[in-house]
Amino acid sequence: MRPPLPLRRAALSLALLAVLFQAMPAAAEELAITVGLRTSVQSQVLGEERPLLVSLPGSYASSPTTRYPVLYVLDGESHFLHVSSMVEFLSRRGRLPEMIVVAVPNTKDRDRDLTPPFSKTERADNGQLLIDVAPTAGGADTFLRFFNEELIPTVDARYRTRPFRVLMGHSFGGLFAMHTLVNRPESFNAYVAISPSIHWNSAELVRKAPEAFSRLTAPGRILYLDEDATETPNINRLRTLTQAMKKRKLPSLTWHYDEVADEDHGTLPHIGAYAGLKFVFSGWKPAEKVRFSNDLAPLEAHYAALSRRLGYPMPPPEDMLTNVGYWHLREKQLPQALAVFERTVALYPDSANAHDSLGDALEAAGRLQEALTHCERAVALGREHQDAHVPDYQKHADAVRARLAAQPAP
Incomplete structure (x- = not known):
């Protein structure tokens, strides 16, 4: 009696690794390990071709009628490899479904794409007017149009998707995720905002988000937030935001906030992605x-x-x-x-x-x-x-x- 397919595949992989390591001292054939594919979408909204990094589930080819949720990852050039591997690992362990991962790398102007509009009187940390420091910033609404009008329809047409989408972003990407949930919540079913830059535009989201979240309607949305425990003053803003959320009835928002010790702004995305995905799909694995x-x-x-x-x-x-x-x-x-x-x-x-x-x-x-x-x-x-x-x-x-x-x- 043979074990189920996942175990057979694991055994095959271990056997292959053993052969490769045994052959290391001698000349041996080198085989590429493929973790995804690079493609693109032509955007009329942005006026440019946008590259995409895509990881398909292991069962995608062998189960041709199965459809999958989609995880969209911002700052794709930084987070595609570790997040797509994490999705594969957690799905194989039964903690979440297999998913299509679509990572969106930055191109010409990250500040333009990921930051919401801001006041002309807004100042940067050094006291300069923000419009002088980042003259092209504030294009998040246009970038969101690209998602809703071009990227999501393209992904749905090219791949076998289910109507469940997750948006994951870090720093300015987390800011974009929060901005989307506040202003166009129907765009995604779940949001993972890792160390979101909510200081933007004099912490406008801290003031606006609780009221916007109270107006959410069914189907409900899911939000995971986290921050490095030493990241002041941003952590104080997030505490103010989450305390205001706790005081309100938010029947159509399931949410959780973590403060993470022993990490920094650069390492938090890995921990945040892991915890965020587990929260979005909490209860996935049956007892x-x-x-x-x-x-x-x-x-x-x-x-x-x-x-x-x-x-x-x-x-x-x-x-x-x-x-x-x-x-x-x-x-x-x-x-x-x-x-x-x-x-x-x-x-x-x-x-x-x-x-x-x-x-x-x-x-x-x-x-x-x-x-x-x-x-x-x-x-x-x-x-x-x-x-x-x-x-x-x-x-x-x-x-x-x-x-x-x-x-x-x-």
């Missing part, structure tokens, strides 16, 4: 008693509740069901295993691994002809989707076929 119940009802109910909270339909993930099904198989609970794998095929009919796993359960139940049907379907789907595990699926199908041939004639 063990829910995952390994004798029937699927508690697991289905868990994801139904999550779907209601997040505002988009989310069935139990394929990897979750696969792991549960194989657990039942190991425990010799064949009826439960069959029920789980049949549900997996019903939810993910174009997944080669789902059919191969159902083939395992049917084979264990002695239903060899049905097992062969699903094993052959796995091979066909795997070839269609260029799945690296086609040899495994073929080996399984051949083994079931041999068992069928060895049966005595009726």
Whole structure:
């Protein structure tokens, strides 16, 4: 009996690393490790071509009917690698769904794109008029138009997305996220604002945000805020803001604020991204008693509740069901295993691994002809989707076929 696909992939990766390290002293083929792709979108709003860095989920090719939430990351040139790796790690551990990560690098003018409009009398920290220090700043509303009118529609057209979007930004990026939530909250479902520069324009957001948040309507929005515990005076402004939020009823905003010790402005994005994503998808991983119940009802109910909270339909993930099904198989609970794998095929009919796993359960139940049907379907789907595990699926199908041939004639 073979382990579920995530474990098979992990074993393959470890074996590959072992081979690579053993071969280090001698000349060896060097293979690139791909973590994403670089693309672009032509923007009429901004009058320029904007580069994009995109990371697709590991199951994207092998599960061609599955759709995914999208995480948009500002300052993409700085945060694409660590955030996309974090998403992959946390999703593999069942703490959040697999997601498409779209990182938006800066081009000509970061100040222009990420900062909201400001008063002509506003002064910088050195006392100079801000209009003299940063003459092109204040274009956040135009940049937000780029997101809503061009970038988001382009991503939705190119990739299989779900109607759930997260915006993540740090410093000026966090300021842009807060500005968006206050002024165009429908743009994203969740916001992760890491050390947001809310001093901008005489801390205008500290005054405006609580009232704006009280006017939010369903579906609710999610906000995660954090700051380095030594970052004064910004931390005092955030305390003023969050204290005002606590005093108001905010029925359509789920929010949390952290003050993080032993970090600084430069290292906070990694910690903030990790904590922020876990908060946005808090409760994603079902409790063990829910995952390994004798029937699927508690697991289905868990994801139904999550779907209601997040505002988009989310069935139990394929990897979750696969792991549960194989657990039942190991425990010799064949009826439960069959029920789980049949549900997996019903939810993910174009997944080669789902059919191969159902083939395992049917084979264990002695239903060899049905097992062969699903094993052959796995091979066909795997070839269609260029799945690296086609040899495994073929080996399984051949083994079931041999068992069928060895049966005595009726």
